[in-house]
Amino acid sequence: MGRKKTVEFDEGPPDDFDPNNPYADPVAMLEYREYLVREKWIQIETAKIIRERLKWCYRIEGVNHLQKCRHLVEQYLEATRGIGWGKDHRPIELHGPKKVVE
Template sequence: MPTPESEAFLAKKPTVPASFDGVDYDDNKRLKQAQDAVIREQWVHVMMGRLVQQELNKCYYREGVNHLEKCGALRERYLQLLKDHRIRGYMFQQENYVTKK
């Protein structure tokens, strides 16, 4: 059963998607919320990579010399996460957003 979210958590939870689609750049409050949502999403992916790394370390320690056979799936998952998920910030997405007119 999932833990219910507290009122303080819900107050800080972003209300905009993690992109700049439909964000009015003149509205500073919505722009800041979009920036925060992009950064939060990137941090979630980084922390997911950290969890996979910890499981991979446990597997290496547990399996010993057989770690190449037993931990291959975790290793591949970790390498994929390293390649794809990094903290890049929001400036590139914000500056290169093409509006459709």
């Protein structure tokens, strides 16, 4: 019995999570929530890295930054779309049941 040589991460969402009935298995729901948070942090950190590259490009290129850094601007805008922690950005299966007012 020895140590593992590599670290293995479970990259995907849990297999037993049912989006139609998210509260059926609370453990799977929490694992799915952790998966979503992990993916959201990866998106945020990717956007930060692209932003730092964009700052560097603006400083280096000077007045030509509009032509030379356009690809980084497009990458940054694409990376920041849909990033947010508000309830509207969560998947619909985690919003909870709708309350009907009569």
